[in-house]
Each structure stands twice: as structure tokens, then as C-alpha cells.
Amino acid sequence: MGQIFFQTQNLTMQFGGLVAVHNFSIKIEPHEIIGLIGPNGAGKTTVFNMITGNLIPTSGKIIWLDRDITALQPHYITTLGIARTFQNIRLFGNLSVLDNVMVSYHHRLKSSFWDAMLRTRRYRSEEKHIREEAFRILTMVGLDHFAREPASSLPYGQQRKLEIARALATNPKLLLLDEPAAGMNPQETLELARFVRSLRDSFDLTLIVIEHDMKFVMGLCERIVVLVYGHTIAEGRPEDIQHHPEVIKAYLGEKRHARY
Amino acid sequence: MNFQIFMQQLINGITLGSLYGLVAIGYTMVYGILRLINFAHGDLLMVATYAVIYSMALFMLPWYLSFPLAILFTGLVGILLDRVAYRPLRNAPRISLLISAIGASFLMENLALVIIGGVPKPFPRPSLFDKVVDLYGVKIQVLTIYTPLTTIVLLLGLLYIVRYTEVGKAMRAASRDFETTRLMGINLDRVIALTFLLGSSLAAAGGIMWAMKYPQVNPFMGIIPGLKAFIAAVLGGIGSIVGAVVGGFLLGIGEVLIVAIFPGLAQYRDAFAFMVLIFLLIFRPTGIMGEAIVDKA
């Protein structure tokens, strides 16, 4: 038996009477790109919130690198190598774009508080290193020109990219993207898919991606899980999912108000 | 401690508690909708008592006219408070709203100090409430009986409004989901104004009864009862009207009985409520009847 990379076992989340997620189980191998799809309110974001510790599951277990991480504190889970972006963008609006990314290095800072207060050589060189690294990531997502601007001044699409940059900077092994293509035009969406794939290779990442844009998901993901009303109704390769009768039914039923 | 004294103290506690409860309702109602602790709420007690003093002294009104007028006046002050200090900040960061609330509280207190002066004024308690009845050897001032009764009657009236009238339903909808209620085309500003009117009127009733119990009034008299009533609201579970009254009774009775049982602790009496608050926040932040506050990501 090898190591368990990432696995959830019967994750269930109940809000009062509403079962938002029911027995969600999935096993992921390193380097996979998983798509998580489903109509509005299906429970996709709730799954992310449970994985990252923002919500404590009513029942079930989350295993990460052989360790039970269920209900650990969100910031601690991040330090273990799981990062996320937010569907409803949550940037540090009044901080500069560069600072937004530099914040993500703080949890790995080696200098002590006193190093920082006395501005020791160690602290200064580390701060310089962090700055360069943050810049490198900003260049990758094409935001280096905006480094000094406040994050809130960026246009919507760029804000989504900054969300990704910031999550990448925490040095994750597993990255959770919540609707990264929302608000992008088809051209940008296409580029994003290419970009995400390149990230996987250059950062040695495993990804779970929530997205409503079918073309994006089908083109990018190797495996897709379909959630409807909290239940997993299908799981498999993109081509199988596309022809899965239940999925077609679920999607035709709500086509009129898919997205927004 | 013999039975008589115990009963006497218990009744004192109930009276005090019902006052906390009346004031706590206003905190809870406003918090339910705006998610704001209306810092200036306690000062409405002071507004009401001065309104009574002035209407009785200047216009020679009898108490049964003066009290309702003062209550109405305080309700209007509550609406004005919302209009001036809170409404412009509906979309501002929460910290701004709170700071504005603190500013409003200080403004009311010091405006009263400037206009009326800092010398405590006696409250003209109608002699009707001075009577003392003897209940099986327990001597009770009638005021201490009227106070909790009034509280219960007002509570029932409020519950009726909130549960069975259109505006009441709008208020409840707004406290459950502000945005959706707005989208449904309900005029939220009116709902909020009404909330302030009701909450402030109840605080006024509480203030008047407070002043009859402790007939020395000054511009800062609302601060401590205000803070304690807030704690009562948290104790009962903020957002719940019945909870606020229950919390008020518990706090009032607890405060009085602790001092009665351990007279050595009398000096610490004002710290008792805050200890309750701290333990509450450590062990049960949602209060007795409140719902869990969820961290929405």
C-alpha cells in the first residue's frame, strides 16, 4: 500500500435542515487535475470550505498525505500545502498587488520577530528574496506592471489572476480553484486553461477546479466529479461525463439559469 | 438569611432584571437587522427620563400623559439616531459604524450635560408607586411589582407586532437575510426606522421605571444600565427577543442575589456582569437562545 495523497471519506455538511453535501468521497493521485462541476447551489464551494477548514464537516474525514486533517484550522491546513482561491474574490483590497502576494510567504518566514525589528541582515535578505519571488509569480500571471497598484483597482479578470498568484505563493501541493474563469471571455478562458496546465507542470501541482464553463472543464481536467444537490451523481473521464444520462438530465433541467 | 429577606431580594432581582430585559430588547432588535451594537441605546434611558422631568415641570403634564409622550419622544430620537449616525454608513466598513455609534453616544451624553447641567436631578415619582404592600410578611413597594408586569405586557405586545403584522414579518425577514429582503422590494429603511422606534420606546419605558427605582438622574445615567442590558442580550442569545428578556431576568436576579448571599462582594457588583460576559464568550458565545454564528467563506 502506497501513501494516501488526498482522499475524502463520506464528507457530509448539514446547515440546519439543508444537507449541502452528502457523502462526498474522492481519492486523488499526485499531479491530477480534477474538475468539480454541478448546478448552482450543488455544494461545490462547500466541499472546498470543508477541505480548507473553513467549515467543519458534520461527518466524514479528509486525509492529506496520510494524515487526518479534518477540522484543523484553515491557516494550518495552508501550511500543510493546500491552497485555494475564492469564488467571490477576497483580495486584500487596500494592499498593493505585490503585498497581496508577499503576504503568502509570511507563514514560511525563517527570520524571527526580533530579526525583523532589528532589521538584521538575515531579515533583510529574506525580505528581498520574498520580494523577488513574489515578483516572479506576478510576472508569470502577467500582473507585474500592476505591482504597486492597490489590489482593489484591478479589473475583475486580473483580480482572479491575482487570487491564483497569491495562492501559488503559499507553496501548495494541492491547489483548489473556485470558478477561476468566471467573468472571462472565451479567449481569456482558453489562455487560462493553458496557464493552469503549465502551472501543474512547473509547480508540480495537483488541482481541483470548480468551473461552470464546460469547454474549459472538459479541455482541462482529466477526471470530473458531478455534484447535484450535494450528491455525487457521476465521476469519470470528460468524454464519459459528457454522455452520462444523469448529468445531461441535471444540466438540461437547469440550463436556463446556469451561471450568473 | 431568612425567607423574608430572600424573597425581598429575589423580587428586587426580578425588578432589576425586567429593566435590563426591556433595554436589552432594543439591542437585540437592532443587532438582528443591522448586526450593530447600538452603543447609544443606553443613553435613550437618559433621554426618556429628562423628557419626563421637563414635560412634568415645564408643561405641568400629569404623569399618565407625560410618560407616554416621553416614550414617543424617545422613539423618535431613536429614529433620528439611525437617520443621522447609521444610515449614511450602511455600506461602510463595520468599524466605521461602530465608531459612529460611540460618537453618537458621547454626543448625546455631553449634549445633555451642556443643556441640562451635570447636577443630578430628582425624578418626580408619582406617589401612586410609593405604596408598600405586605405579602405574607414580605414588604414590597408596588413599583417592584408593576415593573416586571409592565415588562411582560410590553414584551407580549412586541411579540404580537413582530409575529403577526406585516411590518413585523418584514422585520423578521430583514434580520434573516438583509439582501434578499431588499431585493424583494421591501423598503428596508422604513423597516429599520420602525425597529429603532420600537426598540427605543421600550428603552424609554425601561428608563422611566429605572428612574422611579433610582430617582437621581444625570446625563450619564444610561451608560451602566445600557452595558448591562447589552450583556443580558448576549446572555439570552443576541437576535432573540424572548432571549433578551430571559437574559435580563437572569442577570438582574444573579446580580442581586450574589450580593445578598456574599455581602463581601458588594464592591464588585458592577464587575459581575462583565465576568458573565467573558465566561459566556469563552464557553457559549451564542448565548442561551441564540443560533450559531457561521463563518461564511
Added chain:
Amino acid sequence: MDKGLKKTILNISAIGLLFFALWLFDRYGTEYHVRILNNIAVFIILAVSYNLVNGICGVLHLGPNAFITIGAYTSALLTMSPAEKKISFIIEPLIWPLSVIQVPFWMSLIIAGLVSTVFAFLISYPVFRVRGDYLAIVTLGFGEVVRVLCNALQGVTNGPLGLKGLKPYTNLWWSWAIAVITIVVIQRLINSSWGRAMKAIREDEIAAKAMGIDPFRHLLMAFLINAFFSGVAGGLLAHLITTISPTLFTFFLTFNLLMIIVVGGLGSTTGAVIGATLFAWGSEALRIVESPMQIGSLYIPGIPGMRMVIFSVILMVVIIFARKGIMGQREFSWDWVFAKIKRKHT
């Protein structure tokens, strides 16, 4: 010349200039000027460190008066001589070993800061279990508890009588040296990785957690640092006013601090310094509205409370109409000065 070196030189000269000016006031200034300057320095210490919690971390802490009180009592009890203490504590004698200890002023200030910090640590758990309005009330309540304790624990605080006849150790040198230290320490913290993390918590706590930042640790750090400086400032105030009592540092003081940092601009140290200066000077200047006046034959009686009315109106107007205050979240910097000068010359 290297830009960093140039700024260091400018900083040092600015501080030198400040102390030269203080020397002038110390020698030639009136008592009135010296009092205002001392007040300015103490309010700078208080406001700059308070701003770390409220402006940088973005939580509404309403209890600095509690830590100022604790610092004031600690420092005062440590500088009084055993003989003085024996005379002062008439209702109940001062408990041992406080009754026999006497330390130099500077040491009493440090201990005052540390004792305040310990108290801050003790209440930090309930305080940071909650946020927003609740946090505000808990910290406010702590201030009330401290007041009640000061009245009740007569064997330590001498109860309502307070402590009288403290030596006026606080002078311009002490107060301004500590003010400068406070500014340097707080600025270094704000401009470090820790400060960045605190600002991230202020902007969006959930996102900050998702980036690996532990809010409790960082809020606690800010809270303790604020408590330390509040305690030190309390010690300075005690030896400036020379009489302390349980009702001296009430929520009024916290209100004033809040007004200072809001008017200066929440989140800006420069703003806190400007706000503290305006306040210390303004509240002296505004004394006239509260004292009786004789203009020709017209006699205007003093109006107590008028200053606070003016202050609360200022606070509300700023928060409603000009939320950013004077500085917003910006800071003074030499770069900004250079840019200004350059523009003038071209």
C-alpha cells in the same frame, strides 16, 4: 549618496532638531508650553500604539484606558518611598512586598509596561474569540472591571482615595524620548512581514487564514505591544499629573484616543502623530469654551461638556463624511518630500 543612508541622516537630523526645540522650550518656554508638549508626547505614544490594533489590524479595541490605569498604578507604587506609602494607605495598609519596594523611575516604567502586557495576555483568549462589536464590548468591559478593582482592592490601590503626591519625574526628555522610540518600534513592525500579515487580517481575515496566517497570534502580538506602550504611557501620566485615582482614566480617555486615530486616519502612524498633536493642543485651546468668560460687560458662564460635544461632533463628521481622516492609510516619507521639492524646482 546612497538613498538609504541619506534617509538615515535625515531621520537623525530631524530627531536632533526635535530635541533642540525641546531644549529651547525646556529653558525658555512657559509652564503652559511644557505641559502641552508633554501631553502631545504622551498622546503620541498612546495613539501610535493604539493605531496598531485598531488601524493596522482593524479590530475595535476599546480598553486602552484599562492598560493605562494598570501602568499608572504599577509605576506609581514602584516609585513611592516606603515611608510615603505608609502615610498614604490609611484605610488598609499596602500589601507586602509592594510596601517596601522602591525602584528608579525608568525601571518603574518598564515594569509598568510589562505588568500591563501580562494583564493583556490574561484576557486575550476571551477577547480574540470574538470579533467586531463583541470584541469592542469585551475590551470596554475590561476597562470597567479594572475600575471596579481599583476601587475595591484597597490594599493595593488605596481604593477611591488614589495615590497622591507622586514625584513629577516626567519631563520633556522622558516623554519625547519614549514617543520617538514608540514611533520607531511601531513603524518597523508595520513595515515588516508581520505588519503585512496584520494588514491582511484587517482587509480580509478569511483570506488571510487561507494564506497561512494565524489571526490569533498576530492580533495578540499587536494587542500586547499596545498594552505595553499604554502601560508605559500610564506611568508617564502618573508622574506628570502626580495624583491618580480609579476614575482618572475612564472610557473618556479611550474615546479621545479613538478620535485621534480616526481624525488622523485609521492605519496611519503619521496620522496618529498629527491627531495626537492636534488633540493635545486643541483640548487646551478649547478650555476657554468651558471656563467663564468676560467680554466687555458681557459675562458668559463656562459650559462644562462643551469640549466633548465638539469632539464627538468632529468624530462623527469625520467618520461619516471623510472616513479616511487626514492621512488615510498613507505615511509621511522623505521620498514624498523629495518629490515635492523637485517639483518646485522644475
